[in-house]
Amino acid sequence: MPGRTHLIALLSFLALHVTKGRAGSFEHTQALLTKYCTACHGGKASAGGFNLTGLTSPESLQVKQTEWNRLLTRVRNSEMPPKGSPAPALDDRQDMVAWLETTLRRNACAAGFVPGAWPMRRLNRDEYSATIRDLLDVQVDAAHGLPADGAGGEGFDNAAETLFISPIHAEKYLEAAKEALDFGAKDPKSRKTFLLAVPGKDIMPEQAAAKTVEAFLPRAFRRPARPGEADRYLALFRNAQKRGETFDHSVLLALNAILISPEFLFHHEDANTSADPVLANDYAMASRLSYFLWGSMPDRALFDLAAAGKLQEPAVLQAQLERMLKDGKSREFAERFVSQWLGTRELGRDIKPDEKLFPDYYDAETQGAIRYEPVLFFQEILATNLSLLNLIDSKFSLLTNKTAKLYGLKIKEANQQPKVLEFPADSHRGGVLGMAAVLAVSSYPQRTSPVLRGKWILEYLLGTPPPPPPPNVPALKDNHAGAPAATLRERLELHRADPTCATCHNRIDPLGFALENYDVLGRWRTEEEGKPVDASGQLPDGTKINGADDLKKALLARKDVIIRNLTSKMLGYALGRGLTLSDSCTVDQIAARVAQENYSAQTLIRGIVMSVPFRYQPGTIANTAVKEVH
Template structure:
């Protein structure tokens, strides 16, 4: 875990590039090229399958018996009035009736203390209500309309990778994106400010230099700061050699063939800047792609040095050597242009025997008397290129230069061929002559300055700031009236599909199917979805969607209190994150039923995480699939990642965990808290109660808090056996843990295993929540009441397949909101 900083000044002489890009941002997006928009299709698709008419109940009698006592004109409980509603016109107020159906289906209403219908009557009424809503939606589809969608930072990096075969660190080039409704690909918040435009311009210039191999690139300095919370007493990466410890493995792009310099700075004591453990002799390997470039030696007792060099002051040596010895940790080496793994690691002196790991004060403690038992790396500095010999034979150059001119007369035709091929992939459609002519103008300018390759570099920089690359643009066909609904063209469908599953641009096979007009064919579409899910790029779905749905991204920001949780360090943080990533990937790759996300009796562990969970006989830094014998650890709710991001720095929080479960597992998020609610300790008043449960009971005595906390707190208590970093416990201080509670429908449980079983008994709620989150992510907009019929259609189609990943994903792709689009509304004169 490290931070990366760069000091470089790439030449930026593309004034015309800046002017064109700023003009595009100021006056709107470039017009779609002629022929790029496919004709509108009729909106009757498989997404609107016929809904069978359910048994018709006496709706008025049901409402009068179970609902109107609270939801009437006088009480208006929860601002909802059902008294006098016309049940013959359900579609006229679909938003209200969707809320009613959800509350009844989840068991949240009627409340447990009120008269409740028997399950058969409830199912009959809700089935009828949902059927009426679905039939109205089929007759009057409302697929919504997504704004022009700027590629977010993650999508931009993937698009550059797939366009140019060049891996970039997008986080080092672009700022983080805003999120809405839990995701950072929501079109409405992906705006383009002048400042952000400047960052994209810089990124385009830098990426074009790297991709082409600009020989004028001068030496740059990049510094990689290793986290102080990272314990360096073991092998730090699976691709570092066995028999090493500490340091880091950096995946880095070397821009040119040439020489590069690595400088290593070691960690210091907190109080006197003395290199930690400098009295111990250590060997440090510098590696390139696994091969040792140099082995450096540092430290020791200085037996061969003069007395002045080894003078002592107090308990530690404090000579200049012990303050500056790492100045000599510098290596110059030659590297070919392209992506390489640069490693720095200490040579391990011995192999520890099996047994309990020693208890060490974690590096994040700031004790003035503490000195780490081992030397560690603080920063790695990489400089270069020096004495470059050329751009080399890189993957990006092979991707770009699909032809080579034999002479001056061949240069522009070759450039046209290169730029046409790049524009087709970048713009996600066949490139028009106008598209290529625009790029050729930049090619000619660059050609005059520095030859053929410089011309291609300038044109590539222009392409990378084109609105047609940076934005996903969908144009309404002229034949569709205002507010009309139409099926998106095959090319737009291909982009929707690729950004959903890969967070990137379509590949050639998907573009070919779209260009041929066959992608909408159900068999072709299903085959493409299954092909794409089997591709390695589909890992973007579990990492990007899963990471945001489960709040894994928040794991990097949490900071458990060192005194409360001394075992927590960045090694454990990274292990938590990797465990959940690998688990999600395996679930999707193996096409498991979605309910297994909650029940799976396996996970992925390395030695550090296995030791934390109390799992024996797991050694080494690499993660591997491990069966679980403890039912309490089953599924996602036993993962340290989930349990840590739902806790406070010093303690667990049944409220935070309960809200998380309501929102992300049960799909029933509570409203925001009312203003001026006192914090938990103040709400309790007087002497602090003996247990968390008593503390929460005191908080619920505040009438403003009681309604929501009655739903949240019991769910959060189900996980109370796990402390603030996910460690199992049976006592909270001197108080036994009470992990009993009940679901919103009154189902009782005691402990995480019973809680998990109760959730699986009602797996439809979890699967529905997952589907709604996935549909939000796929569409790039929040789902609303108008999308609930599509969600139910997805679930009906997936149920016979046990709600497996592929069946739900196919359902999303085939759904009305994914395949249809509403035209722009009419504009008043």
Template sequence: MTKRRLVAAAACTLLAFSAAVPAAFDPQQPSSAAAAVASAASAERALVEKYCVGCHNSRLKTGGLALDAVSVERIDDNPDVWEKAVRKLRAGAMPPAGSPRPDARAYAGLLTSLETALDRHAAIHPDPGRTDPFRRLNRTEYQNAIRDLLALDVDVADLLPSDDASYGFDNVSVAGLSPTLMERYLSAAQKISRLAVGSPLPRPVGRVVVLPPDLTQEGRIDGLPLGTRGGVAVDHTFPNDGEYRIQVRLSRDRNENVEGLTEPHQLEITLDGQRLQVFTITPNRNRSGAYYADEGVDQGLDVRMRVGSGPHVVGATFLRNNSALIETERQPYQSHFNMDRHPRVQPAVHSVSIEGPFDPKGPGETPSRARIFVCRPDVVPGAPGRAVGGDDVRCARRIISAFARRAYRRPVGDGDIAPLVRFYTDARRSGGFEAGVEMALRATLTSPEFLFRIERDPQGVAPRTAYRLSDVALASRLAFFLWSSVPDEELLAVAERGELGRPPVLERQVRRMLADPRAEALTTNFAAQWLYLRNLASVTPDGRLFPDFDENLRQAFRRETELLFGSIVDEDRSVTELLSADYTFLNERLAKHYGVPNVYGDRFRRVSLRDQSERAGLLGHGSILTVTSYATRTSPVRRGKWILENILGTPPPPPPPNVPPLADPKTDGRRLTMRERMVEHRSNPQCASCHQLMDPAGLSMENFDAIGRWRTRGEAGSAIDASGSLPGGARFDGVNGLRQALLARPDVFVGTMTEKLLTFALGRGVDGRDGPVVRAIVRDAARSEYRFSALILGIANSSAFQMRRSAEQRVVSR
């Protein structure tokens, strides 16, 4: 019954809001701005006629542009068309390689003139764009919101489906709530509210954490004691005070025998770093004296103990044997992982299971309960279940109001609170005060006001009119941009007082938020999507060709790039250091992979790259090099496309259908080099136009193999020719030359990064109307040498971020 009421309540709210969202009609053309100076316009028209119209005309429409049909003297009549042209010109992508080009001075003059006219038009006719008025929280935002509202870390990957991405990010236009998805949200809200309140469970529950099969466990794991190796540290929230069972299972081979157990080993189980028990695991011997470890040797690796409710860290790890160093030294580094990832030379943890509570004793005091129960009702002496004079309802309203205000990201009134109080009252009758509060929390977490980021047009605003967001709406945008979460108390309070829109106050809040640990979301969420770090999880290099690649290396790749990006944010460095940094962050595993000496242990630390200049910045990171390769070989196309899209901001169009594969690597008994294969591929007219842009940049990175190792010879065995070029630029040699060519035009890279940040901040794709905003942010940031905070403050103060266009006029049929 309660579940049906929750569904009905959510559905009614959805329908009511949907009815309030105006219908759309075709946009009107913006009015003209003042014409450009006639003489300058004539020179610009001559350049366009000479170098552009030959391809971009009404007959050919190359790239979807017909510049003969628009007037360079009246740029403000077709700003979207000219913004497309400006994007290509700024990246040097037009005219294409091999075509005549104007001299550098004329080229720069045309670009400056076009940008000036477009910026002038935008100042007269501001158009901040229109974000989706009804955008669902994505999985990351939902998880972070639960963390910040309830002091509860939950893995929502087990509760909610993954989100689709658009424009490179999964927070863009996340819409819709199907019945199946609503069921998932109802189930998630039930589990989360019960765990947060600490309500008794009907039966013990279990959780099993399985480690990746190709994770080597030779070194110490973060969060586990010194003098140990391998294993896992599991963050787990225990629902109630009570007895729990922790069980460890060891890795097995195909015959279900425990791997690597050729001598006794000791396994330690810990709770919050304190030892619970140490087990000695001893292999069996057969009649000939040989060791073997059947499935029974780890049957007793479990411990039962009493644990207080709330978050704890469960650890399972091996005490390091004296012989471990000798055994590892006898093996080539990581070679004990052959093409089948077997056998191990030492035992490893396969999984840790946590089950309970048995004999629960109550919820205890947890951070979640402290966050929720801001008051307690006065009870009748001698009758703990009875409140004095209805004080339980007053207290419940206070709890519900405080929680709903934070969850809905705005002030709440009686219309918001009354339905939630009714849920409280119904559950209170049968389950008591805390059961009522739990039900009210559950109803809040299934409300569209929580699940959706709702941006309503103000009453009385004319259709298609730019208006300034309220301070409360601005606070929500800012929090989801910088934290991927809800506003905290300080930000929401400043917004409710109407102070957030004042530039000094906004700057203080932005700087405070960037210094907060929650700003790590810019690294783990924004950068992980922009730089394709999320794709590392699905990368599977061929084990026969790359036997050294394993889960440890995969994790190290991602961590290196996260730490570099995080250092730019935390230390407010120039974002150009993402390309030029002469330092990186390595542990021993990654340092050995890169050939960097004197780095020992599993801890990451800052390491100078003065002697390995090829590794400077993102272009030398194994993460980028691996996700832009195939399982068996490098891909100049993928790497070149990554450069065009993420560094230059000029992504190539999708490939045409039925693209032929690369030429066979062997021709006339000779193995072709990658460059030779790409030359043959470009001979196909279908492929030439795009590949002449992508391939030269990608080929300059050929000294890195498919998992980011440095090499001087390619798959064909011949010396690598790593010469390359960028669109419209001079030729260079190798990745160092590529890096210098990119750094020679820092405004191009900074502009691309600004567009990516703006897309992430707004939750919509960036288009032509945003060009003037991006250019203004980049120009202002140049004064501080492109420090990260300058980009963030520029976005936060921009019209695109602080304003919104109202809906188009509703069409009423009579």
């Protein structure tokens, strides 16, 4: 049993941990492994086929990186030791994880930049819908009948980990493609885009169909057609003609078959069969770019550059990037990235403010303005290349008359259309923490929760989510008649008096308390339940803060942690997969450059697009670094 002195030692350590992070050590890690793991993984015991005997020397951190990484993952996720076995204290575990992460990353980065796999993954729902829209030039949501995607990897719905195809999907895809094609064939503008020829005086049906299919196929597959490939689809046209079907019907049948081919439905790149990593081919690069920045297929300019073999030239890439960010389609990226990164996509889905308590939210215009504020704000930062630190604090936002009113601001210029507006002095706004969408998704439907908001900051901004709460923690009791009225703070203080609760809640709660002046909808308040709002608190490193402005100062002091987290989230989004240890070398490099260039937003995007994982394909020998980056 840990004695009282031990507990006090633990707590004072935790107080230091958040900002400084005690340097762990090889010895400390080995001591923990001996104490908590060797019974099942040492000597002859190899539970799960895992043995620690080879991991006792410092050299093993170089030569057995894979094994150490498996160990790190299981300990970080609190999966080992298994439930019921004696486990290291929370701080010991965090200490070991932090030390191992740093050490393994340093070792991995010493080798240079290693491109990870570009896993084959299905177009997700949004990508499917946007691709059909651009391919056929139709304004329908072709994906409306497709099932929703889960999230994987770095928490985004374009992660390879979750995007496979089930038999139910297959049928839905057939229907979705047919519906979109039929719709397009009836629309004169859309028809011109993909039905390029009809039999006329001088054109035989076969020729007309060939012209259409040969032009459609490379756009749909996002690469040139292979020899004989178009002919396979034309066979469907011929068969239909033999059965006496109309020309339109016969061609659409061939196009439909193209749209249910895995070559259309999947992000698919031909594997690199050489030993070393190589630059992705130009067509693959066109798709990597367009699905990252537009969430859709490449346009004609990208296809043309790919055909000319120019897309991997750094100057060309840079120019394309600027062009693509200016295009309205980048809104798609801003929306999908921001709403998933910040969790605001859940607003109105899994998280809804209580309708009786917060009727203001149920005004359609207000709801729309709340929802789009973070998205438009982010898009503005990107398009005009502002500092990313605006995310933490800013002098402006994209407001409508509804959000201005909600925030209690008198701004004459505000109207129905969201636009860039400066906050008046003492507005208590600026940055994502003053936005209704963020404040609402980090609340319960009926009330604010400093715990949820603190957790939100740790997870979404700082990228250090607190471990999940232990089971059997009683929920906060609502005040009931007869009981003395207690504010939320008083009730939470009681919990934090208990050291086992304090280990987590000292880190979480003070961050959230600083936002208590905002209600569930982000409206400013100075009183709650008849008592003045107390937004004061003390961070684990001893910093005293009071209210949102102090909190933002404290977060700005940790801006590099926030920017690194944003960088790894965006890299994970751009790659469509979870990040590996060698990707973290790329993240470090990009984040450092962003800091050097005054946190400029486009430096981040450029860093990602120019990075080894984004531009290269791995070779057949695992973990080979790119020798010379082009």
